Amino acid sequence: MKSYLLPEFKIDREEERCIRCRVCERQCAFETQRYDGELERMFSDAEKCVGCQRCVIFCPANALSVSSNQFAYRLNYGWTRERISDLKKQAETGGIILAGCGNDKPYRIYFDHIVLNASQVTNPSIDPLREPMELRTFLGQKLDSLALELEPGSEFKDVEIKMELPPTVMIETPIVFSAMSYGAISYQAFKSLAIAASGYGTLFNTGEGGLPKDLRAKYWKNAIVQCASGRFGVDAEYFNCSTAVEIKIGQGAKPGIGGHLPAEKVSYSIAETRMIPEGSDAISPAPQHDIYSIEDLSTLIYALKEVTNYEKLVSVKIAAVHNSAAIASGMVRAGADIIALDGLRGGTGAAPKIVRDNVGIPIELAIASVDQRLREEGIRNRSSIIAAGGIRCSADVIKAIALGADAVYIGTAALVAMGCTLCQKCYTGRCSWGICTQDPYLAKRINPDIAARRLMNLLRGWSLEMKEMLGGMGINAIESLRGNRDHLRGVGLQEWELDVLGVKGAGE
Amino acid sequence: MGVEGVFRGIMRRIYCKEEVCIGCRLCEVWCRIEHSKSKKVLKAFLYEKERAIQRVQVEERGAVSFALQCRHCEEPDCVYSCISGALYKGNEVVMHDTSRCVGCWSCVLACPYGVIAMDEVRGKAWKCDFCEGVGREEPICVEKCPNEALRLALVLEVEHAESE
Numbered sequence: 001m002k003s004y005l006l007p008e009f010k011i012d013r014e015e016e017r018c019i020r021c022r023v024c025e026r027q028c029a030f031e032t033q034r035y036d037g038e039l040e041r042m043f044s045d046a047e048k049c050v051g052c053q054r055c056v057i058f059c060p061a062n063a064l065s066v067s068s069n070q071f072a073y074r075l076n077y078g079w080t081r082e083r084i085s086d087l088k089k090q091a092e093t094g095g096i097i098l099a100g101c102g103n104d105k106p107y108r109i110y111f112d113h114i115v116l117n118a119s120q121v122t123n124p125s126i127d128p129l130r131e132p133m134e135l136r137t138f139l140g141q142k143l144d145s146l147a148l149e150l151e152p153g154s155e156f157k158d159v160e161i162k163m164e165l166p167p168t169v170m171i172e173t174p175i176v177f178s179a180m181s182y183g184a185i186s187y188q189a190f191k192s193l194a195i196a197a198s199g200y201g202t203l204f205n206t207g208e209g210g211l212p213k214d215l216r217a218k219y220w221k222n223a224i225v226q227c228a229s230g231r232f233g234v235d236a237e238y239f240n241c242s243t244a245v246e247i248k249i250g251q252g253a254k255p256g257i258g259g260h261l262p263a264e265k266v267s268y269s270i271a272e273t274r275m276i277p278e279g280s281d282a283i284s285p286a287p288q289h290d291i292y293s294i295e296d297l298s299t300l301i302y303a304l305k306e307v308t309n310y311e312k313l314v315s316v317k318i319a320a321v322h323n324s325a326a327i328a329s330g331m332v333r334a335g336a337d338i339i340a341l342d343g344l345r346g347g348t349g350a351a352p353k354i355v356r357d358n359v360g361i362p363i364e365l366a367i368a369s370v371d372q373r374l375r376e377e378g379i380r381n382r383s384s385i386i387a388a389g390g391i392r393c394s395a396d397v398i399k400a401i402a403l404g405a406d407a408v409y410i411g412t413a414a415l416v417a418m419g420c421t422l423c424q425k426c427y428t429g430r431c432s433w434g435i436c437t438q439d440p441y442l443a444k445r446i447n448p449d450i451a452a453r454r455l456m457n458l459l460r461g462w463s464l465e466m467k468e469m470l471g472g473m474g475i476n477a478i479e480s481l482r483g484n485r486d487h488l489r490g491v492g493l494q495e496w497e498l499d500v501l502g503v504k505g506a507g508e
Numbered sequence: 509m510g511v512e513g514v515f516r517g518i519m520r521r522i523y524c525k526e527e528v529c530i531g532c533r534l535c536e537v538w539c540r541i542e543h544s545k546s547k548k549v550l551k552a553f554l555y556e557k558e559r560a561i562q563r564v565q566v567e568e569r570g571a572v573s574f575a576l577q578c579r580h581c582e583e584p585d586c587v588y589s590c591i592s593g594a595l596y597k598g599n600e601v602v603m604h605d606t607s608r609c610v611g612c613w614s615c616v617l618a619c620p621y622g623v624i625a626m627d628e629v630r631g632k633a634w635k636c637d638f639c640e641g642v643g644r645e646e647p648i649c650v651e652k653c654p655n656e657a658l659r660l661a662l663v664l665e666v667e668h669a670e671s672e
């Protein structure tokens with residue numbers, strides 16, 4: 001069938017700058033650029049271009065630019081270019097339209113409508129360069145009460161804790177790499193996250209694809225290992241090679257939807273890690289088939305605690321949906337040490353675009369309502385909250401924490417630090433940047449040494465900025481900001497939004 | 509068992525980490541630019557009459573690729589084979605004086621790594637000079653490799669004696 005799709009991008013090559021080195025041709029994973037030996041010049045097939053900008057960055061002569069082919073159709077606010085293209089695509093394929101990355105629609109980003117406070121005159125701000133500033137965060141259950149034994153007359157010198165303490169995990173900064181499985185991303189990208197997490201003193205999350213054997217000895221201390229509906233790579237050893245185990249119920253990019261790693265991506269090593277036959281489809285069912293209630297969830301949580309000898313935290317991750325607050329309350333009561341909430345803008349390697357763009361609620365509202373509910377019920381201390389889905393900068397982290405999160409998960413931001421340009425073609429497995437691919441030719445493009453350095457720089461940069469913001473507010477520990485919504489004010493929000501967020505409007 | 513021998517010095521060598529060489533061939537591009545008259549990318553490729561020759565070659569098959577340049581051998585077969593004295597062993601580097609090169613390709617045949625380029629137009633051989641010929645401290649290919657596949661390493665050069 002003749003395709004009626006217009007090229008999404010426009011490729012401009014300055015002929016008088018092009019040195020015909022063919023670097024762009026080799027870098028493009030989509031075979032867009034092509035050298036004609038006869039004419040000794042380069043040509044581009046713009047219709048294949050996904051706008052990943054790999055060729056532009058690598059061209060040694062700065063001869064290329066790739067831009068959006070925006071004005072191809074007559075401007076129409078209802079029937080946008082995207083709507084028209086999707087219609088044509090579907091008319092040609094009759095299938096579900098897939099997409100990678102997160103929701104890119106202009107839903108309100110509440111972080112951009114919340115401003116922070118700063119100390120002026122009546123309370124002093126703190127200079128983080130001169131005074132200690134604490135970002136360390138402890139994940140896990142905080143006890144209701146502590147039983148101490150005191151030697152009478154010893155004046156508090158001989159105090160002994162008279163109970164067993166639940167496990168907690170300390171991270172140097174309240175930023176954790178979110179679940180990205182080996183399979184969804186390349187081994188190199190996966191390893192980079194592990195190296196960076198251990199180098200900085202935070203955690204990475206294996207996603208549902210297991211933890212490769214050769215990474216276990218070195219990185220288990222920094223691993224959150226996932227137990228998802230497909231149960232890939234799951235056994236007692238895997239659960240114990242971790243600092244926390246995460247039960248994945250849902251994902252912000254595709255709430256209620258399962259996963260599918262196509263057979264061609266299941267290489268020998270992925271098959272080994274996932275414990276499935278090589279070259280077979282890795283299908284994660286939409287629900288966990290043994291969890292239909294909070295009681296079932298509790299059974300799995302305690303099964304996992306049992307198998308890890310009550311030494312690891314158990315996290316439960318859900319997509320932020322309409323009744324997250326009530327579900328979260330159930331999760332806490334079921335025994336979860338961590339509640340991971342993944343919002344509307346959370347990323348994915350592949351999801352039906354229609355689901356990605358229309359299901360779930362913004363993370364800011366979910367954090368606020370869950371935190372509020374757990375406080376009201378007096379159980380907030382029993383679980384930590386990790387917020388995910390659309391954390392783009394250090395200010396988002398600060399605002400998420402002030403709204404009530406203990407820490408945040410970053411996925412997309414971490415990938416962007418490694419090279420990702422959000423071209424949304426993860427599902428093709430042809431990532432020109434070597435991140436979302438299993439093709440050895442492309443995967444090599446991530447050098448874990450470089451990528452880990454970039455990730456650690458990101459963590460460091462954000463952490464420094466967070467200290468500056470905390471200092472400005474006159475706070476010297478991130479602990480004191482948690483759920484401290486008094487430091488937030490809304491700008492341009494309606495009454496109900498301010499209500500849900502639990503913040504006052506600016507000027508109030 | 510050990511290696512015994514006479515210490516010759518500490519040598520700099522370029523190594524390519526094949527597992528992260530992505531076959532982009534930017535090393536080739538930059539080597540050529542650096543050895544051009546202008547050292548400017550556009551001039552070197554598009555305008556200079558004397559076309560500069562790259563001295564590094566990327567070997568590639570499927571997903572495996574690596575950049576290979578002169579190994580600056582301790583016992584350089586190319587130097588021994590050169591009939592005109594154009595090739596000689598410098599301080600730690602095997603150098604080539606193109607003005608003396610007669611284009612007999614003896615060195616090309618002798619080099620076990622196949623890293624000497626034949627310039628049939630000018631009838632000259634060209635090889636990696638560790639960028640010393642262009643007055644650089646660090647080789648440009650190492651500096652410009654976008655994936656840090658090329659690394660400069662220091663190696664102990666030892667004249668071997670038989671040992672147990």
Ligand code: SF4
Pocket residue numbers: 009011027028029030031032033048049050051052053054055056066432
């Ligand atoms: S797909 Fe990426 S690498 Fe290929 S032409 Fe487009 S921007 Fe360049």
Ligand code: SF4
Pocket residue numbers: 013017018019020021022023024025042058059060061062063064
């Ligand atoms: S990378 Fe740049 S200079 Fe090289 S062929 Fe492509 S457009 Fe031309």
Ligand code: SF4
Pocket residue numbers: 524528529530531532533534535536566573574575652653654655656657658
């Ligand atoms: S520049 Fe580096 S990555 Fe590119 S081909 Fe040369 S050695 Fe390989």
Ligand code: SF4
Pocket residue numbers: 538539542562563564577578635636637638639640647648649650
């Ligand atoms: S060291 Fe210099 S001369 Fe040798 S290959 Fe690298 S860039 Fe070329």
